[in-house]
Amino acid sequence: MLDRSAAVAAAGGRPKRRRYMGVTWITDTRSLPGFQWRMPETSFHAMQESIINGAPETASALAQEALGAGIRPLDAINEGFVPGMHAVGEQFAQGKMFLPDMMASAEAMRAAMAVLEPELKKIGAERPIAGTVVLGTTKGDIHEIGKILVGTLLTAHGFRVIDLGVDVPGERFATKARDLKADIVGVSALLTTTMKNQRSVVEALERAGLRPTVKIMIGGAPVTRRWAEEIGADGYAKDAMSAVNLAQELMAQKAAPIAAT
Numbered sequence: 001m002l003d004r005s006a007a008v009a010a011a012g013g014r015p016k017r018r019r020y021m022g023v024t025w026i027t028d029t030r031s032l033p034g035f036q037w038r039m040p041e042t043s044f045h046a047m048q049e050s051i052i053n054g055a056p057e058t059a060s061a062l063a064q065e066a067l068g069a070g071i072r073p074l075d076a077i078n079e080g081f082v083p084g085m086h087a088v089g090e091q092f093a094q095g096k097m098f099l100p101d102m103m104a105s106a107e108a109m110r111a112a113m114a115v116l117e118p119e120l121k122k123i124g125a126e127r128p129i130a131g132t133v134v135l136g137t138t139k140g141d142i143h144e145i146g147k148i149l150v151g152t153l154l155t156a157h158g159f160r161v162i163d164l165g166v167d168v169p170g171e172r173f174a175t176k177a178r179d180l181k182a183d184i185v186g187v188s189a190l191l192t193t194t195m196k197n198q199r200s201v202v203e204a205l206e207r208a209g210l211r212p213t214v215k216i217m218i219g220g221a222p223v224t225r226r227w228a229e230e231i232g233a234d235g236y237a238k239d240a241m242s243a244v245n246l247a248q249e250l251m252a253q254k255a256a257p258i259a260a261t
């Protein structure tokens with residue numbers, strides 16, 4: 001896997017650069033002089049690199065090419081782009097990448113998703129509503145890519161999704177869940193420091209008297225099934241497809257008492 005400076009060296013030129021808080025970094029190796037676009041042999045590998053290189057234009061082009069080549073959008077996300085985000089996380093943890101790099105990578109991920117999302121959503125367009133999900137990233141946390149992906153796949157499977165965005169306090173989850181008669185509240189947290197705020201969401205729904213009718217599912221990189229049990233959530237999902245399966249299970253659980261009467 002090429003890191004950002006190796007990609008520049010390989011292409012032998014000056015790439016497009018950006019500055020953020022006094023740091024300069026490369027935004028797109030396609031801007032290098034003499035760069036020739038061609039479909040790479042291992043397209044998933046190229047997708048991963050486009051994220052690591054923080055290259056939105058390349059990521060978007062690869063997503064379009066993947067669709068053209070008949071690669072399923074979810075495969076492109078799970079096999080191509082998401083592993084790139086994980087590699088970025090690892091490099092950040094090892095001090096090999098910095099905040100502006102992560103931001104550039106997130107921008108590249110969003111560019112790829114902008115191409116793939118409409119295709120994913122098409123699948124669910126014709127279905128009856130499977131349930132209403134209020135989704136958000138918990139207070140203090142601005143990570144949104146995983147949550148958006150969860151929302152997209154839920155929509156693709158017939159759920160009505162209301163995305164409250166990032167940095168959402170527990171009370172707002174509760175108010176929206178009540179107002180929109182939500183079946184499920186989905187709470188994302190990517191930081192060990194903000195995981196505790198998932199508990200605050202559970203507590204806010206309890207205070208609002210909503211727990212008998214509203215299920216809670218949680219997720220995010222540091223989150224585990226054990227944590228879900230500890231805070232009294234109804235389930236944990238490790239990725240977006242598992243979140244869809246879990247949401248369907250939770251809807252079946254909600255329907256069960258009615259079916260029994």
Ligand code: HCB
Pocket residue numbers: 082085086088089090092093099102103105106140141142143144145146147149150185186187188189190191192193217218219220221222236237238239240241243
């Ligand atoms: Co950020 N960051 N970050 N970050 N970041 C992480 C999360 C670290 C793990 C990186 C590392 O150190 N290895 C780390 C957290 C360490 C920790 O607490 N354990 C970290 C840190 C430290 C920080 C800052 C504190 C850095 C700083 O400022 N010094 C800062 C915090 C800002 C804040 O929130 N207050 C920060 C900032 C950023 C950005 C802004 C640069 C950027 C986010 C941009 C954006 O989202 N618009 C960012 C990014 C991109 C990451 C990494 C690299 C990728 C996250 C991501 O998008 N993953 C991440 C490394 C990593 O996670 N491995 C790193 C891809 C998605 C698809 O996966 O896990 O989010 P996901 O979602 C999955 C899954 O969890 C599940 O389904 C999703 C889809 O498959 N799921 C749910 C998620 N939510 C669900 C909800 C449900 O109900 C059900 C399932």
